[in-house]
Amino acid sequence: MTNALKVLLIEDDTIELMKFNRTISSLALKHEIIEANNGEEALKVLEQKENLPHIILLDLNMPKINGIEFLSILKKDETLKHIPTIILTTSNNQKDLLECYKIGIAGYILKPLKYEEYVSKIEKVLSYWSINELIKI
Amino acid sequence: MSQKEIDILKRAILREKGARKAAEKILEDKSRELYVTSEELKTTNLKLEQLLDEKSTQLQGVFENIIDAYVVMDLKGNIIKFNDPAVVLFGYDIDNEPLNVINLIYKKDYKYAMKSFKKLQENGFFTNYRARIHTKNKDIKWVHINASLIFNKQKKPIAAQGIVRDITDLKNLELQKESLLKKVEKSNDELQEYAHIVSHDLKSPLRSIDALVSWIKEDNQEHLDAASLQNFELISGTLEKMENLISSILSYSSIGFDSVKKEMVNLNTIVQDLNKILMIPEHITVKVKSKLPTIKGHQTKLEQLFQNLIGNAVKFMDKEDGLIEIDVKETPSYYEFSIKDNGIGIDKKYHEKIFKIFNSLNERKDSTGIGLSIVKKIIDIHNGEIWLDSEVGEYTTFYFTLKK
Numbered sequence: 252m253t254n255a256l257k258v259l260l261i262e263d264d265t266i267e268l269m270k271f272n273r274t275i276s277s278l279a280l281k282h283e284i285i286e287a288n289n290g291e292e293a294l295k296v297l298e299q300k301e302n303l304p305h306i307i308l309l310d311l312n313m314p315k316i317n318g319i320e321f322l323s324i325l326k327k328d329e330t331l332k333h334i335p336t337i338i339l340t341t342s343n344n345q346k347d348l349l350e351c352y353k354i355g356i357a358g359y360i361l362k363p364l365k366y367e368e369y370v371s372k373i374e375k376v377l378s379y380w381s382i383n384e385l386i387k388i
Numbered sequence: 389m390s391q392k393e394i395d396i397l398k399r400a401i402l403r404e405k406g407a408r409k410a411a412e413k414i415l416e417d418k419s420r421e422l423y424v425t426s427e428e429l430k431t432t433n434l435k436l437e438q439l440l441d442e443k444s445t446q447l448q449g450v451f452e453n454i455i456d457a458y459v460v461m462d463l464k465g466n467i468i469k470f471n472d473p474a475v476v477l478f479g480y481d482i483d484n485e486p487l488n489v490i491n492l493i494y495k496k497d498y499k500y501a502m503k504s505f506k507k508l509q510e511n512g513f514f515t516n517y518r519a520r521i522h523t524k525n526k527d528i529k530w531v532h533i534n535a536s537l538i539f540n541k542q543k544k545p546i547a548a549q550g551i552v553r554d555i556t557d558l559k560n561l562e563l564q565k566e567s568l569l570k571k572v573e574k575s576n577d578e579l580q581e582y583a584h585i586v587s588h589d590l591k592s593p594l595r596s597i598d599a600l601v602s603w604i605k606e607d608n609q610e611h612l613d614a615a616s617l618q619n620f621e622l623i624s625g626t627l628e629k630m631e632n633l634i635s636s637i638l639s640y641s642s643i644g645f646d647s648v649k650k651e652m653v654n655l656n657t658i659v660q661d662l663n664k665i666l667m668i669p670e671h672i673t674v675k676v677k678s679k680l681p682t683i684k685g686h687q688t689k690l691e692q693l694f695q696n697l698i699g700n701a702v703k704f705m706d707k708e709d710g711l712i713e714i715d716v717k718e719t720p721s722y723y724e725f726s727i728k729d730n731g732i733g734i735d736k737k738y739h740e741k742i743f744k745i746f747n748s749l750n751e752r753k754d755s756t757g758i759g760l761s762i763v764k765k766i767i768d769i770h771n772g773e774i775w776l777d778s779e780v781g782e783y784t785t786f787y788f789t790l791k792k
Contacts, residue, residue: 266596273603312588341591344584364591364631365624366599 253381255281259304261293261321262286262339263313270366271308274373282377290316294324297331304334305385306357308376311340311347319347322354333386337376457552460538463545465489465505477531477554479524494520494528504535508548512537518555530559580642587638594627594634601627636758640745643689643765653687655680655694659714662695668702672710680716681723683790685770693766694727696759697786701729704784722772722789733780743774763788 262268268286275284285304287293290313297303307325311318318338326332335357340347343361351359360376363369389397451458457474461467467487470478480487493501497519507514513536520528535550605612605620612620656679663674683690701712707730717724734742745761767774767788774788 264592264596266599270599312585312592341588341595342584347584362595364595364598364627366595366602369595369599 253378254305254385255283256306256377256381256385257283257285257302257304258377259285259287259293259296259307261288261290261307261313261318262310263288264310267310267362270369271373274370277370278374280377282381289313290318290321290324293321297325297328300330303330306380307334307336308339309336311338311342311351319350319354322351322356326355335380335383335385337380454551457554458549459552460547460549461489462547468547474552477523477529477552478521479527492521494522496520504533508535508537509545512545518559529554530556583638583641587634590634591631594631598624598627633758636762639692640758640762640765643762643769650684650686652682653685653690654682655690656682658687658691658694659698662691662698666695666699666702669705669710671708672702672705672712674698674712675714677713677715680714680725681718683723683792685790686766689766689769693763693788696763697727700759701727701731701784705729705731707731722791724787724789726785726787728783728785730783733782733784734776734778735780736778739776739778 260268260271262271272284275282285296287296293307294316309318309321313321316324318340322336325334325336332355336355337358337360338351338356339360339362341362348359358376360372363372451471454471455473457477458469458471459467459474460469465488467480467482467489470480470482475481478487478492500519501517504514504517513534515534517531517533517535519531521531523529532553532555533550535548537545538547538549540546601620601623605617656676659674659676659680668674698712698714702710705712709730711730713726713728715726715728717726742760743764745758764774767790771791772789774786776784776786778784
């Protein structure tokens with residue numbers, strides 16, 4: 252039995268959002284996607300405690316609150332810190348990687364150049380999390 | 389007086405005469421001896437005087453001629469003597485204005501000065517004192533002082549002397565160097581950060597283009613003719629090349645930034661591991677002719693070095709029986725490595741150019757023209773040299789040295 256996930260995607264790039272949505276629909280996945288264009292928007296989404304996502308996919312390079320700042324805020328919150336957060340980024344900067352794992356992440360996925368490769372990576376991440384037991388409210 | 393008595397007296401007189409003569413003789417001898425001795429004494433004294441003069445002149449000479457300041461003070465710190473450089477350094481005319489060392493000490497160094505002064509009293513000397521002083525016109529100078537006590541005949545200390553060197557310029561240079569190093573480190577970090585951001589910002593649009601192109605392709609599958617499909621392939625290839633280029637620039641600009649310490653690196657292991665990673669085609673044999681050494685260096689950079697050179701040899705192999713030979717020669721101070729292939733070869737006119745960035749000789753998707761400039765940079769970091777020998781269509785041998 253796989254679960255339909257509630258995924259919060261934090262991404263500022265329109266085409267990246269389109270890529271993700273197209274991937275979901277082309278794979279005919281039943282997950283619910285909540286979009287947030289930046290960290291601030293995402294924090295607003297997370298204020299609705301009765302409708303928290305199961306997992307968060309987080310881009311690192313964003314205006315205003317960047318990914319790492321957002322992650323730090325998240326991990327300081329008693330409720331939100333339990334939500335598995337997977338980084339989805341272009342940055343293979345060792346410093347970022349180390350910093351993210353130090354703060355606490357559930358994965359670090361590099362966005363590939365090829366769209367097909369992107370689809371395959373997203374498919375794997377989502378299928379992994381849909382067979383996991385997740386904290387539900 | 390009887391004859392007898394007279395005889396006795398005569399004998400006595402004679403005896404006495406003899407005794408006196410003997411005494412006179414002794415006296416004469418003695419006074420001669422005395423004269424000689426006193427003459428000797430005179431010469432010795434003269435010699436001593438000369439010696440003293442000589443020593444005094446020497447001392448005076450030292451006092452006057454040393455470039456460093458020479459200072460004598462009493463045990464309370466009152467300055468008794470300054471040589472000319474001391475006058476120049478401190479700016480005081482001690483013949484007309486009494487001066488105590490306390491007045492020279494820079495406030496923040498006071499504690500250190502007192503500690504050193506105590507050491508002088510207890511041990512009779514101190515060396516390598518480095519601190520700041522005030523000159524008469526309120527300048528602050530860095531000085532280096534070696535000092536010792538002066539004792540009298542009874543071995544009681546009566547004064548102290550010190551040689552004072554002005555190290556202000558040296559100290560300023562040191563401080564300048566430190567702050568420069570810090571600045572360089574900081575701007576290196578910034579540059580590295582900048583390179584990452586630029587690479588991210590440049591790669592993002594490429595990913596978008598790739599996604600958009602593949603959607604157009606997907607959505608119009610039936611309507612596209614062979615030529616259009618081929619053009620899509622070309623776009624895809626171009627994007628890949630662009631992305632490789634950005635990655636290579638990033639890795640080129642990252643070399644020499646990370647402060648990872650040098651460690652002992654076994655080059656045999658590196659080459660063996662590379663043979664697995666590089667996916668060497670079956671028609672190419674990689675042969676390590678002699679055991680490679682373990683050298684001090686950066687693990688990942690040395691990996692990159694061998695990976696780029698062996699990778700190039702594989703990439704530009706046009707023979708059916710490809711052979712890549714790795715060898716090493718040892719000299720007292722360095723190792724000379726060679727990587728020889730029987731591939732396409734490199735024309736002599738390009739031998740210098742290929743090490744410069746963006747000078748790929750081949751229009752290939754997997755060739756960015758950065759590989760050999762990375763190799764050059766890594767060898768530079770390891771204080772080595774690289775050169776090559778080649779015959780077009782026959783072989784290429786890259787030689788490089790790494791310091792032991």
